[in-house]
Amino acid sequence: MATQTLIYLFVGLSFALYIGIAIWSRAASTSEFYVAGGGVNPVVNGMATAADWMSAASFLSMAGLIAFMGYDGSVYLMGWTGGYVMLALLLAPYLRKFGQFTVPDFIGTRYYSNIARTVAVVCLIFISFTYIAGQMRGVGIVFSRFLEIDVTLGVILGMGIVFFYAVLGGMKGITYTQVAQYCVLIFAYLVPAIFISLLATGNPVPQLGLGSELADGSGMSVLQKLDSSLVDMGFPAYTDGSKSMVDVFCITAALMIGTAGLPHVIVRFFTVPKASDARKSAGWALVFIALLYTTAPAVSAFARLNFNESVSNTRYAEAPDWFRNWEANGLIAWRDKNGDGVMQYEAGEAFEGAPEYTPGGIGVSGERLLDNAATDNANEVYVDRDIMVLANPEIANLPGWVIALVAAGGLAAALSTAAGLLLVISTAVSHDLLKSTFRPQISEKGELLAARVAATAAIVVAGILGIYPPGWVAQVVAFAFGLAAASLFPAIFLGIFSKRMNREGAIAGMVTGLAFTFLYIAWFKLWAPELNTAEHWLFGISPEGIGVVGMLLNFAVAITVARLTAPPPPEVDALVENIRVPRGAGTAHAH
Amino acid sequence: MVEDESADSASETRRAYWRANLRLLGTLMAIWFAVSFGAGILFRPYLDQFMLGGFPLGFWFAQQGSIYVFIVLIAIYAWRMHRIEREFALDDDDAETPIEGG
Numbered sequence: 001m002a003t004q005t006l007i008y009l010f011v012g013l014s015f016a017l018y019i020g021i022a023i024w025s026r027a028a029s030t031s032e033f034y035v036a037g038g039g040v041n042p043v044v045n046g047m048a049t050a051a052d053w054m055s056a057a058s059f060l061s062m063a064g065l066i067a068f069m070g071y072d073g074s075v076y077l078m079g080w081t082g083g084y085v086m087l088a089l090l091l092a093p094y095l096r097k098f099g100q101f102t103v104p105d106f107i108g109t110r111y112y113s114n115i116a117r118t119v120a121v122v123c124l125i126f127i128s129f130t131y132i133a134g135q136m137r138g139v140g141i142v143f144s145r146f147l148e149i150d151v152t153l154g155v156i157l158g159m160g161i162v163f164f165y166a167v168l169g170g171m172k173g174i175t176y177t178q179v180a181q182y183c184v185l186i187f188a189y190l191v192p193a194i195f196i197s198l199l200a201t202g203n204p205v206p207q208l209g210l211g212s213e214l215a216d217g218s219g220m221s222v223l224q225k226l227d228s229s230l231v232d233m234g235f236p237a238y239t240d241g242s243k244s245m246v247d248v249f250c251i252t253a254a255l256m257i258g259t260a261g262l263p264h265v266i267v268r269f270f271t272v273p274k275a276s277d278a279r280k281s282a283g284w285a286l287v288f289i290a291l292l293y294t295t296a297p298a299v300s301a302f303a304r305l306n307f308n309e310s311v312s313n314t315r316y317a318e319a320p321d322w323f324r325n326w327e328a329n330g331l332i333a334w335r336d337k338n339g340d341g342v343m344q345y346e347a348g349e350a351f352e353g354a355p356e357y358t359p360g361g362i363g364v365s366g367e368r369l370l371d372n373a374a375t376d377n378a379n380e381v382y383v384d385r386d387i388m389v390l391a392n393p394e395i396a397n398l399p400g401w402v403i404a405l406v407a408a409g410g411l412a413a414a415l416s417t418a419a420g421l422l423l424v425i426s427t428a429v430s431h432d433l434l435k436s437t438f439r440p441q442i443s444e445k446g447e448l449l450a451a452r453v454a455a456t457a458a459i460v461v462a463g464i465l466g467i468y469p470p471g472w473v474a475q476v477v478a479f480a481f482g483l484a485a486a487s488l489f490p491a492i493f494l495g496i497f498s499k500r501m502n503r504e505g506a507i508a509g510m511v512t513g514l515a516f517t518f519l520y521i522a523w524f525k526l527w528a529p530e531l532n533t534a535e536h537w538l539f540g541i542s543p544e545g546i547g548v549v550g551m552l553l554n555f556a557v558a559i560t561v562a563r564l565t566a567p568p569p570p571e572v573d574a575l576v577e578n579i580r581v582p583r584g585a586g587t588a589h590a591h
Numbered sequence: 592m593v594e595d596e597s598a599d600s601a602s603e604t605r606r607a608y609w610r611a612n613l614r615l616l617g618t619l620m621a622i623w624f625a626v627s628f629g630a631g632i633l634f635r636p637y638l639d640q641f642m643l644g645g646f647p648l649g650f651w652f653a654q655q656g657s658i659y660v661f662i663v664l665i666a667i668y669a670w671r672m673h674r675i676e677r678e679f680a681l682d683d684d685d686a687e688t689p690i691e692g693g
Contacts, residue, residue, distance in 0.1 A: 066654075071635075071650055071653065071654075073654075074631060074632075074650075074653035074654050077653070077654050077657075077658065078627045078631055078653060078657050078658070081657075081658045081661050082623065082627050082657065082661055084661065084665065085619075085620075085623050085661050085664050085665060086623075088665045088668060088669070089616055089619060089620065089664075089665070089668055090616070093672075207655060208644075210645075210646070210654075210655075211643070211644040211645035211646040211651070212644070212645055213645065221644075221645030222645060223645055223646065223647070223650070224645070239639065239647050239650045245632060245633070248632055249628060249632050249633070252627065252628065252631075252632065253628070256627075274683045275683055276669070276672070276673060276676070276682065276683050279665070279668060279669040279672065280669050282665055283662065283665035283666055283669055286661060286662050286665055287662055290658050290659070290661075290662055293658055294655055294658055294659070297654040297655065577602075577605065580605070580609055580612075581605060581608065581676075581681045582676055582681060582682060582683040583676075583680075583681045583682060583683050
């Protein structure tokens with residue numbers, strides 16, 4: 001069967017599966033809609049959490065980023081897994097014992113204040129929409145490249161599917177759909193990785209293949225070969241990277257703490273039956289996530305090796321098909337600076353900015369001509385990092401069904417995360433704003449209807465963001481993690497571990513952390529991007545890592561203000577006592 | 592324990608339980624920090640002179656090893672906490688904490 005037919009088949013089958021699960025697991029109450037009734041098995045919940053967590057960024061972009069960043073890419077690997085240790089040890093069991101629906105619920109109750117609750121809702125909505133815009137770009141890339149349909153139509157199709165199971169099924173529908181999506185995406189990630197590792201090193205386990213000797217008879221290990229070929233081409237060594245140590249440290253910390261503070265991840269631990277299950281569930285989630293995250297660096301290294309070998313010093317006329325396919329999509333470009341018809345691939349930008357093709361312009365070798373101003377280095381090749389995972393099976397010459405599988409996996413990753421985020425947004429509107437703040441007398445039926453209307457509205461906004469991606473989306477992804485680290489994490493952490501923390505301290509801390517991080521990122525990313533270099537950064541910390549400083553400020557301000565103001569009322573003291581122990585109500589019962 | 596026991600002894604149990612929890616947390620978070628920020632970042636240049644198979648050791652911790660240790664840390668925490676909770680009779684083995692709603 002032709003690869004294109006296989007892609008339609010795989011994607012169609014996986015979509016049919018998700019819809020079938022959605023019909024089977026429709027939500028009937030607000031409790032089922034928000035937290036799947038609180039009765040999900042911890043292993044199942046762990047798997048759903050993994051799918052919720054691993055987005056288009058993890059599935060499509062991360063391996064590509066690491067392939068071009070080498071050691072520096074470790075910030076994503078450690079940052080996006082280490083956060084689960086903080087979740088399991090510091091947050092999840094206590095929040096589950098607290099026993100309500102949302103993160104703003106906790107902050108509003110613990111700090112006996114609707115202002116605190118509203119600040120938390122604002123953080124949450126901002127973080128979630130930033131994140132969702134990124135998912136929609138992923139959906140757009142997969143649809144436009146693999147289904148050969150218009151991106152607009154593709155996004156509408158994807159939104160339609162999510163609408164179906166998120167609005168109907170709520171958390172219950174999403175949880176069981178995400179289990180299916182995890183299976184699809186992990187299978188789609190591992191199969192090509194195993195093939196490629198086997199081809200390159202003879203070892204079928206990618207995690208070990210990365211540390212093995214190459215099967216090409218050179219006697220070199222994968223990493224040695226990469227280091228030496230990259231250094232020859234003028235890049236830093238793969239195992240060395242180019243970021244400063246303080247920046248790597250801060251970015252890793254910001255991603256870890258941000259992960260632990262992301263509302264759509266935290267809310268997953270409200271769905272298990274008991275506090276002790278929240279710990280187990282976080283452990284299982286990390287096992288399922290680690291399966292992909294320990295494979296990713298192997299995929300990166302093999303992809304970079306294969307890419308270097310098939311592009312560097314190859315005549316354009318003999319370039320493989322995938323090179324032209326991605327060039328047609330505008331994600332690869334070649335500018336023949338020295339007019340020899342051969343692609344020179346070295347360090348440095350081939351030209352200024354993203355490729356802008358001359359309409360209809362075809363060069364002597366058949367390449368698409370560019371309007372961009374050429375740079376004066378020898379590099380002639382432009383490549384968008386996002387394509388590496390999608391292009392990898394083609395680069396390694398794998399069979400058509402593997403390529404079809406990767407397309408279905410990429411969609412599963414993007415849709416599962418989008419659904420989880422939409423649910424968090426709709427819950428924030430219907431539960432935290434409507435029910436808890438503005439209209440406490442609303443009936444359960446009315447609240448459920450409001451949640452579905454809010455989910456629908458959020459899907460429409462997300463769809464528009466996907467069809468007309470604002471230029472700043474890629475620029476502000478750092479927002480989501482930095483803001484979560486600087487605002488929500490300290491408020492939740494102190495709410496559990498400090499009985500003395502009060503309303504005034506928590507609000508002052510959240511506002512300080514949020515404002516500082518927001519302004520720092522906005523300054524370097526939006527208002528003065530030309531100053532965004534290491535010598536202008538505070539302590540050499542890039543906007544990606546500044547959330548850590550925001551978090552420290554949050555802690556400092558919160559603790560100082562709490563010391564100077566009245567302690568929290570006795571019922572809050574009792575609440576903290578209660579969430580600290582797993583066993584039910586106030587007093588222990590006979591055993 | 593029975594209902595009429597003095598409130599002091601119940602809260603003493605809780606305090607002892609919380610101290611045991613914090614001790615365990617401290618140990619595990621120290622290991623968490625040591626494998627990621629320590630071995631993977633701060634001491635990476637030093638550790639890279641040793642090889643683990645085809646991996647420089649620091650690079651291995653940053654891209655593989657730390658993740659494996661994270662999983663083990665959560666497993667140890669779930670297992671140890673369960674034992675501590677049973678010891679203090681504060682576990683939730685036979686309980687289902689219902690979601691009450693708002």
